[in-house]
Amino acid sequence: MVAPNALVGKVNEILVQAIGEPLRYLVNWGRLYSLWPVHVETACCSIEFGATHGPRFDPERFGLLEAFGSLRQCDLLIVFGTVTRKFAPRLKMIYDQMPEPKWVIAMGACAITGGLYFDSYNVLPGIDDLMPVDVYIPGCPPRPESVLQALIMLQEKIRKSKLR
Amino acid sequence: MTSVARSLPFPTEVIVGDKLSISIGPQHPGSGHFRIIVVLEGDIVSEAIPDPGYVHRGAEKMCEFRNFVQNVPMLERTTLPDANGIIFPYILAVEELMGIQAPPRAQYLRIISAELNRIVSHLYWLGIYGVFLGHSTMFLWPMGDRELFMDLIQTVGGTRVTPSYIIPGGARNDLPDNFKDKALKAFGYFERRLKEYDRIFFSNPLVLKRSQGVGVLKRSEAIALGITGPNLRGSGLKSDTRKDEPYSMYETLDFDIPSYPDGDCWARGMVRFHELYWSMQIIKQAVEKMPSGPFRSRLPLLTARAPAGEAVARTEAARGCMSYYVVSDGTSKPYRVRVSVPSFRNMIGIPYLLKGGHLADVPAIYWSLDYWPVEADK
Amino acid sequence: MSTSLTGEQGLADAVKAAFGDKVVGIKSKSKRVKITVDKDILPDVARFIRDNLDFDHLISVDGTDYPKDNTIELIYHITSIEKEEQRKYILSLATKLPRDSPVSPSLIQVWPAAEYHERETFEMLGVTFTGHPKLEKLLLPDDWLDIPPLRKEFRLPGR
Amino acid sequence: MSEPTDFEEFLKRVVTIVFWILLIVPIIVLPLLFFGSEILQALQLLVNANSIFILINKAQNPFLAFELMDSLGQGPCIATATYQPSAGCNPTFFRIVIFPGFTFVALLTLWLGWFERKLAAKVHMRYGPLYAGRISGVLQPIADILKLLGKELIIPAKADKPFFIAVPLLTMGISAALLTLIPLSERVYVVPPASASLGLLVLFAVLGFYPIIILMGAWASSNKFSFIGGLRALHQLVSYEIPWFLAVLGVVVLTSSLDPFQIVRAQSKIWFIVPQFIAAFVFLTATLAELERIPFDLPEADTEIVFGWLTEYGGMFWGILFGLSPFIKLYVFSGLFTILFLGGWLGPAFLPPEIWFILKTFVVITVIMFSRVFNPRIRIDLLIRVGWVYLILLAVINLFIAVGLKAFGVL
Structure with a gap:
């Protein structure tokens, strides 16, 4: 093996600085305006997500398509509320089937801590140990405006994130 | 906590015989929080297992550990689209047990909130x-026009979907002054929109092809x-708890029960379509006839006790006859x-109607029954 | 054969006349009649109620656990659809089962609507219905090994 | 199921190798053989700074591209050099790859995706894409493409790998092949008028590959929903090709030609949509079915069979199969409708004929897109009945009308 030339290393550094940053910006820009959610309803918060898709709130302004078909084309998993013991393994499976990069929004008090059903025998206290969560939306159920705010927060997060 | 999630079993595929069986749900664009295992022979469904x-979430068990009043917000979350409708009979049953009578103004306020939620x-x-x-x-x-009525519910109850408006002893607060003007404006707009809905959807020849003669549920x-609710009325029966066993002040109001004899998806849809109109008429009349006076008898204490006994109460929620059976042992x-819940009663129609269909x-059949899985699972 | 009925008392009397002493207790208040019978004659009473009194529409099947009396009370709530003047009544057909081995005949032949209600009662209270075609888990998760949750000795976590 | 023997394993490998050879030869080797020299020359000219300089000087002219093609030999610039046969460079490469071929249509379709979303949003009383690219979300398709390029490509463990990968490539190849047969005008074309005498026939022949490719993808995914979707697509495409051909046959009878140039020239007096209105209706309906658009989107009916035959495809595979290829097909079919029934590039002389052609195509595309917002999806048995009974009947009646018009010498 030949020892790496110092000059080559310098050129490489300059190239990374020149190309890496614009490339990161470009790729992240594409991702943040094209978040397609998975169609999976876990509990009652889905009704407010349905209302979010209505003309008054219209998340397609931010590039969020209407509820989408197959998992293979989705980027965003929004967990609408309560996750029961019967649903939890399926939710994990859904998360595993989605292609990288993917993001998770936990919507509603139930998805964060179990919420009103903290003492139920069949409800998981939050989804944190099932999957990594990017944005939490508190509320029971959250208003559509909160959902849009969470979306904007997620976009900010993607904009600042490293290139994956 | 972590061990709970780790110990969960891996979901296995359900295979029925040697036929092609597909799972519609729980992650599927054509299902809610629910799974139908559909067994296929060609394009024909030979068996459907819900x-x-x-x-x-064990709402029935959790009720036993909460006070009568604390149960109100917990129970209404089983059916968020129809929160006032689902809590109504519980309140009637608790009032019967406690021996409270709601004042007449509160009866009309309850009717207004329940009918808004029906729309x-x-x-x-x-x-x-x-x-x-x-x-x-x-x-x-409909999602856009729904926001108009959401605004009205917000005007009445304070929040969009979980108002907890109907409480033992009356209603939680009075109607604001601007409600009548706001409601009449919204109804005037929405009655025009109903004609457009009819033109673009219910009279669309392709929709008629898809829904007429599909999923026929005979009267007997x-x-x-x-089966209950609009699905029953879609099969030619004029049965509605609001007329059969009038509660609150429904007997003083003049309204019709839409009913279609066909029993197919289209008939069930048309029943709901006409109920949209009649609910608006009911609210208009209720606002006119509402007497002045107190809107609740007294604020129920958190530790209010009910004498030992049992009560059965039922009302007509949006999805059908909603009934509660409450037993009290003298404690709070x-x-x-x-x-x-009506959804649980209507669930039996899903395997029955899907069998033999495409x-x-x-x-189409699944949702024409207006099956709301959160409500059925409780 | 349809009996002429005069209110709640008429309904109760009709059942009393047909089954005599085997009816354990009858309670009636405004628009509600509760008939408690022995579990052996439950299908016969159900058939009588359906055919002769025209109570054809099952509302729900409930069970309540009474550890003090060592019984589980099983109640069928039925109303009428075909007879318009009878629609306002809810008739409750109840039976008491021993708590350690609650077995009851299934009424699915009388009211087909009872199918899912009885399955739910089976898993929530542990009541076994003889003659039910598919008595399996419905709402609880597949790996549920605990006692049925609506039994009174089942405590919620943290309560 | 028993374990595969060594011989079976060997056979499988041989089949895989043959398959890859069969795939790579038409897609990579043949283009290189035919256009290798042109590509090299184009690259040489690209690095020639002088030619770019001249191009910039001419940039004030709005019809630059057309003028360059019209007035050949004005100087060594990229367009003229790649286009001019006398310069020793075959223009076919430029025509296929850049204008009016693949790149031009791909950019157009990218924008069509945005247009469709905005159109649907207008009917739905909302905004549609708004924030990507400041001006009412025009860069939304770019964002989608960038995202899809960066997505992980998942090939299911049980999938038939070579076939699974081949399907997006083949679909793209066939879309590009279809494009070559749609001329923009007498002077802007891919296949020149001299060799386009059997143009329509070739178009139909190429189109016949689609059902097979879709079934291949559906089978290779080894997914139940894909399989059902693939069978649906096969039924639908095959049953709607027949009324489609029959509708075109009326026009062919009237003009006695399969040449798109001849067909357009024959419409100088009257557009064929007037005498052949039944054919136009049948053609448009069958087009909707061939494009798998609502109300005929059964192969990807999402509420029934998740995403039909596309269920297992994600990332850029999906981008090609559902983003690029259907929109290219949409352009091809609308262009064909324009050529057959709307007089192609004929129009008043204040606009160049190419602009007329694109405008007319655009109108047809808008009509096709509008069917999406007003209609529900129909069922497979209704679909087959409509195709085999009503549309074929209408198309045959139309054929008699065409023969009658021809026999009595009206047209």
């Missing part, structure tokens, strides 16, 4: 029914299977609360 329980629930149904048939405009128009079968917590009719 698999509920993905949102079973909202039917519009949500219409939106999802549209998108299940592939009609994207019929998803977005509807009775035997215990109910001994047993049985939530008998695969493409599965979402």
